[in-house]
Amino acid sequence: MDVKGRGFSSITTTIQSEEDMADLRRGPWTVDEDLSLMNYIANHGEGRWNSLAVSAGLKRTGKSCRLRWLNYLRPDVRRGNITLEEQLLILELHSRWGNRWSKIAQCLPGRTDNEIKNYWRTRVQKHAKQLKCDVNSKQFKDTMRYLWMPRLMERIQAASASVTATPATTSASVTANTNTYQNLNINNTNMVLSHNDFGSAHVTQSYTPENSASTATSDSFGTQVSPVSELTEFYSVPGNNNNPNPDYFQTSAQVGYSDSLTNPSGFYGTQGLDFQAMEQNNQQWFNCGDTSDNFWNVEDMFFLQQQLGI
DNA sequence: AAAATGGGCAACCGCTATTCA
DNA sequence: ATGAATAGCGGTTGCCCATTT
Numbered sequence: 001m002d003v004k005g006r007g008f009s010s011i012t013t014t015i016q017s018e019e020d021m022a023d024l025r026r027g028p029w030t031v032d033e034d035l036s037l038m039n040y041i042a043n044h045g046e047g048r049w050n051s052l053a054v055s056a057g058l059k060r061t062g063k064s065c066r067l068r069w070l071n072y073l074r075p076d077v078r079r080g081n082i083t084l085e086e087q088l089l090i091l092e093l094h095s096r097w098g099n100r101w102s103k104i105a106q107c108l109p110g111r112t113d114n115e116i117k118n119y120w121r122t123r124v125q126k127h128a129k130q131l132k133c134d135v136n137s138k139q140f141k142d143t144m145r146y147l148w149m150p151r152l153m154e155r156i157q158a159a160s161a162s163v164t165a166t167p168a169t170t171s172a173s174v175t176a177n178t179n180t181y182q183n184l185n186i187n188n189t190n191m192v193l194s195h196n197d198f199g200s201a202h203v204t205q206s207y208t209p210e211n212s213a214s215t216a217t218s219d220s221f222g223t224q225v226s227p228v229s230e231l232t233e234f235y236s237v238p239g240n241n242n243n244p245n246p247d248y249f250q251t252s253a254q255v256g257y258s259d260s261l262t263n264p265s266g267f268y269g270t271q272g273l274d275f276q277a278m279e280q281n282n283q284q285w286f287n288c289g290d291t292s293d294n295f296w297n298v299e300d301m302f303f304l305q306q307q308l309g310i
Numbered sequence: 311a312a313a314a315t316g317g318g319c320a321a322c323c324g325c326t327a328t329t330c331a
Numbered sequence: 332a333t334g335a336a337t338a339g340c341g342g343t344t345g346c347c348c349a350t351t352t
Contacts, residue, residue: 026321026322027320027321027322027345027346028320028321028346028347029320029321047337047338048336048337049337049338050336050337061322062337062338063322063323063337063338064321064322066337066338066339067320067321067322068320068321070339071320071321072320099340099341099342100340100341101340101341102339102340102341113339113340113341114319114320114321115319117341117342118318118319118320119318121318121342122317122318122319123318126317
């Protein structure tokens, strides 16, 4: 393909540029486009997205190609349900860093910033809306920190116990995920992994295109999986041998929850809500046996609304 | 059965930061 | 030092699908 517009007047260039823009495709990617992009990157590597788009014969912007690659086609993109541990991490990290989605995503191998952002907006903000409080309000943050997160931790521990008692078929997926979660890479935090929460606690199966839909919970976490994602199984980037970033899962710091999270005196002893009452109420919740993500039933909401003075 | 509604997600947009010639 | 190109980020939009009316 020639370099359009080069050497002509600015007006000509502008016209040509507009023609190019009109020629550009937008909207959902087709299988052919995905294949073209994957094949090109397999042979030439990524980067220089604008020229890559042209060279690959894609009528897309470089930006669009980059986004499609990073959020969807990369071999190490992990799709499917957001696990309990991932939910806990997202809540914890968001409380630390706010809407720093890409930074949070770095701590969840295989998850993209877009996915985490969508999770936050669709699930977490939904609960804030139900509680009639702002997602950034202290009230809601306290609710997350002192109710939701401890509850998640309990559920993880409970799941861990049940997994321990579960025979071979389950342990395979648990083992696979152990590598992922024990090696979560969190920088600039003082998180310390206590009692091996990650990995051993997995109840949801590790994602495969085959099982992704079947692992949906009642709240239907992340079950929408484009068929194209399966293509990534047959794909490799030069020099990566299906492991594009060997350091990606390497640990630089163990991850988990600081003592303040596991030590009641540090974790619960703050002002604001009646957290002692909440704790007691938690015990009931922990035993209610609901699904992994459906935390707020009618009674929960009533209790919370009382606590929040709504 | 059809229309309306809402949720979830992929993709786009606008902006800033970084790199490079 | 500077400006263009590129990369990356967070917010927003619009489509698809399931559920409700």
